[in-house]
Amino acid sequence: MDELDPVFNTVAGYFGVLAEPTRLKIMHALCLGEKTVNQVVEETGATQTNVSRHLALMHRHGVVTRRKEGTQVFYNVADPTMVELCRSVCNRIAITIDERRPLRKQMQKFLPAPKKRAA
Amino acid sequence: MDELDPVFNTVAGYFGVLAEPTRLKIMHALCLGEKTVNQVVEETGATQTNVSRHLALMHRHGVVTRRKEGTQVFYNVADPTMVELCRSVCNRIAITIDERRPLRKQMQKFLPAPKKRAA
DNA sequence: TGACAATATGCGCATATGCGCATATAAAGC
DNA sequence: GCTTTATATGCGCATATGCGCATATTGTCA
Numbered sequence: 001m002d003e004l005d006p007v008f009n010t011v012a013g014y015f016g017v018l019a020e021p022t023r024l025k026i027m028h029a030l031c032l033g034e035k036t037v038n039q040v041v042e043e044t045g046a047t048q049t050n051v052s053r054h055l056a057l058m059h060r061h062g063v064v065t066r067r068k069e070g071t072q073v074f075y076n077v078a079d080p081t082m083v084e085l086c087r088s089v090c091n092r093i094a095i096t097i098d099e100r101r102p103l104r105k106q107m108q109k110f111l112p113a114p115k116k117r118a119a
Numbered sequence: 120m121d122e123l124d125p126v127f128n129t130v131a132g133y134f135g136v137l138a139e140p141t142r143l144k145i146m147h148a149l150c151l152g153e154k155t156v157n158q159v160v161e162e163t164g165a166t167q168t169n170v171s172r173h174l175a176l177m178h179r180h181g182v183v184t185r186r187k188e189g190t191q192v193f194y195n196v197a198d199p200t201m202v203e204l205c206r207s208v209c210n211r212i213a214i215t216i217d218e219r220r221p222l223r224k225q226m227q228k229f230l231p232a233p234k235k236r237a238a
Numbered sequence: 239t240g241a242c243a244a245t246a247t248g249c250g251c252a253t254a255t256g257c258g259c260a261t262a263t264a265a266a267g268c
Numbered sequence: 269g270c271t272t273t274a275t276a277t278g279c280g281c282a283t284a285t286g287c288g289c290a291t292a293t294t295g296t297c298a
């Protein structure tokens with residue numbers, strides 16, 4: 001039982017990445033394909049500082065990939081499973097929160113597999 | 120995009136429950152069936168205070184159910200999806216962490232659907 | 239080289255979180 | 269009623285986390 005600790009620690013960190021509204025927004029922004037930091041900033045409404053920091057954290061956890069091109073940095077979801085995870089939970093929660101308003105339509109973005117738009 | 124905030128907030132809280140090693144241990148202890156606080160204490164090695172508090176938090180988030188019987192309180196996983204979620208992520212992480220040691224065998228408990236041993 | 243654009247980071251603050259300790263509450267048995 | 273057992277909770281502490289601000293870093297272009 002004790003030797004499972006590293007697993008639980010790592011998994012906790014993994015879930016911890018998703019335990020933040022701003023990071024979920026970022027995931028939501030990235031799940032349709034890679035975006036630059038600025039694009040994510042515009043889409044999420046968060047500040048550049050925070051988006052950058054959150055993306056760095058997500059990258060440290062292996063949740064997103066990083067691709068530099070000139071002055072810009074493109075981030076993308078590293079693991080499609082992550083998006084799937086978010087999608088399923090978000091959909092379920094969205095349904096729970098709002099039984100009749102068609103809020104779920106907004107979550108459609110989480111539905112398709114993330115397209116890797118490589119350059 | 121702004122009206123999705125409540126969804127992201129709730130989902131973040133949901134993931135937040137799983138973003139803690141001790142709580143994952145508790146999930147692991149409960150996923151085979153309901154247990155009393157003391158049983159969870161023994162199985163996880165955490166203190167009674169913390170187990171109680173974590174269980175309370177998990178109950179507040181609707182992750183576990185509570186059943187009182189005399190002086191004892193039985194907790195159980197409320198949502199099988201939660202166990203499934205933990206199982207898949209834990210298995211994947213376990214494999215990542217430890218490519219060859221058979222650590223995964225310990226994770227088997229997460230595999231079967233949680234048995235509801237109602238009284 | 240110098241100005242500009244895109245991204246990252248150090249610092250400080252406010253708040254959240256997990257924990258241990260002691261203690262409160264609740265139920266059972268004498 | 270008193271003691272014992274099982275669980276919950278108030279308090280304080282140490283640390284973690286998210287944020288804003290200013291600034292550093294890196295690359296582009298003139």
